[in-house]
Amino acid sequence: MRWLLGLVLMAFMATTPLLAVEPDEILKDRQLEERARALSSELRCLVCQNQSIDDSHAPLARDLRVLVRQKLVSGESDDAIRTFLVERYGDFILLKPRFAADTVILWIGPFALLVLGGLVLLWKSRQGSHIKVEALDHAEHVQLAELLNAKNRSDG
């Protein structure tokens, strides 16, 4: 696998980069083309640094875009194409990881944290509302009245 990647990388560097989705690739059928664009924006260009094949200039990305379109024209479903590509290149090609046992934390984690955080806050605020503010006792009332009187006198 490594040598293959190296080979492709060399081929990539030897040619002038071209821009993504070239005019001659576009399908006549607008609906199919839209599906092709949506699908390719979720597929990783394997030789690039974090680009989808829809965005990438690399020849390999072009080959993959053409492949996706050929398969779409021959009537295959999006899922079938994804499965085919994963069998060929591994999960690495999917920019949107599949929901599986080892991606549970990835998909659920942030939302679980939100819920957990919310529950803790709810619990805290319940706890907070139990804290009773103690009423002033007689001595404090007298003290307060004196203070207020003193203030009123100085104001007046």
Place this chain on the structure above:
Amino acid sequence: MSVELGHFALILAFATALMQTILPMWGALTRDPALAGMARYSAFVTFGLVLLAYLALTMAYVGSDFSVANVVMNSHSTKPLMYKISGVWSNHEGSMLLWVLILVLFAALVALRGGGMPERLLASVLSVQGGIACAFLLFILLTSNPFLRVTDVPFEGQGLNPILEDPGLAIHPPMLYLGYVGFSVAFSFAVGALVHGRIDAVWARFVRPWTLLAWVFLTLGIAMGSYWAYYELGWGGWWFWDPVENASLMPWLMGTALLHSTIVMEKRDALKVWTILLSILTFSLSLLGTFLVRSGVITSVHSFASDPARGVFILGILTLFIGGGLALFAWRAPSLKQGGLFAPVSREGALVVNNLFLATSAVAVLVGTLYPLALETINGSKISVGAPYFNLTAIPLFVCLLILVPFGQSLAWKRGDLVGVSQRLLTAFGIAILSILVTFALTIGGPIVAPLGVGLGVWLIMGSATEVISRCYRRGLSWKVIFERAIGLPRSAWGSALAHAGIGLTVIGIAATAWGVESLAVVTKKEPLNVGPYTVSLEQAFKRKGEGFREEVAQFSVTEGTGARGLIETSKRVHTGREMPTTEAGIVTYGFGQLYASVNEILPDGRVSIRFYWKPLVTLIWGGAIFMALGGALSLSDRRVRIALSAKTKRAPLLNVEAKA
């Protein structure tokens, strides 16, 4: 000679930073005012020395001293002066030096402005700053020395990475670093507070301006970087959820949470422990970002000059400061006294919810960024986590938060009245709904998310407007009085309204991307091509020479209906020194939208393979960010905040503080 001088200055700076770390902390712990007083002076000296080193390197670049390896690899004698100066931070070694320069600059500023701070707090804050500086100075000296000479002095340098040869290079990295590194001050304050076991509203008042300052710079830095990527990478995207971008977004999200929680702490003396934790986490994410970008453990569209060997060192620094900070937190936080109580429905409560969402979205970005790395280490399977993941996790969190923002802005402190607030926001809500319906009606058949996004943006803007209006308008008041009341509002109130309205603008800009139009074609001369409301046609394709590069240009004329709207040029550029071609996008702004041209290839027969985009309202994305930063700056200029920064205020009596502690 000056290069060696710079090298020595850097070594000396390590020594003084070490002094700055140990002596003031010792003084603070043993209550020795002489040792604690060392903090300020050693911070000044360390800054002076690092500045000297930095200037020495800059001089080597400006004078094209090709006996210095770093200059050979990243500069060229024909480069314009701007790229010689900014070339210093175009590479790993130089940008780390800039990082440290900004770090010690912040320490020196704290020392300069910290006259009103309790002496022990100032000493321990500067000591922690010194510790961070020590670690990174050692990192530079041992693994990334920019002052190394070459034995065979070449006649010419290799030139700058062509993607970096852009005005963006001059502005973006310093801005970003001012933001990243600025959060170190909050970290140092947090550690200082933990060491002394004392934290109160005064602490928050000292921390808030620094956090705000860092946040303003980080906001501008991220926006600038996004716009740079937009026009430079040449495929019209402005955010790629790329690891390097995420590295800057995470501290921004956490820092935004911190900004809000320090307000609660300053005003209501509540959320103390949480604010301390956020201070530590925000800078931890800044450090993590530095690690991710500098170590090369992740692949990215932006990464340049990275080296795994250095990763281990930064990982060590990371473990020391994040681990140390969190351990100290776990040990000391339980002894901190919790302050002010508040009802769940209140400004404080709303800000807690804000913090929850911001922190969770930061975690979502963090998990998505690091998951592939973690999974590969654990079970060896390679997966990718890209834009679709973040669109499904972080975006919904953002949307939920933004819907709640106007409520939070309007709620009263301590105990809020949700019904009253809802009534006050009714007009804003009505206008938002109306804007959804109108945009929907105008764009029937178009994407549905766009009008909804516009509605959310309008909701945020109107929410901010409601807050300002409700504070200065009362029925029966004359316009003159209302105007005076508006002028009399604290600047932080205006700042907050401006910043939140800025988010609204950004949201509208993002929503409008759904209406973007893309046209790809191979065109001959004068052949018209439709791009949204515009028609473009190829005028000419020609070769041209510029300063330090040559390029093939495709020039198009733009018409709208029958009216001519000027020319647009896009080119394939090759820079002297490195023969790597780059695509220079052509961008023309019409109203708030932009027409974006990017040439694929100019064919030998004169035809041009081209892609055009019409991006309505796209400038609002960055315009909104500028409003956010302006809002932050306005808050920073608020009298209350300024006083905390002022050196003129009297030094708090040392004795009093000790007695209460």
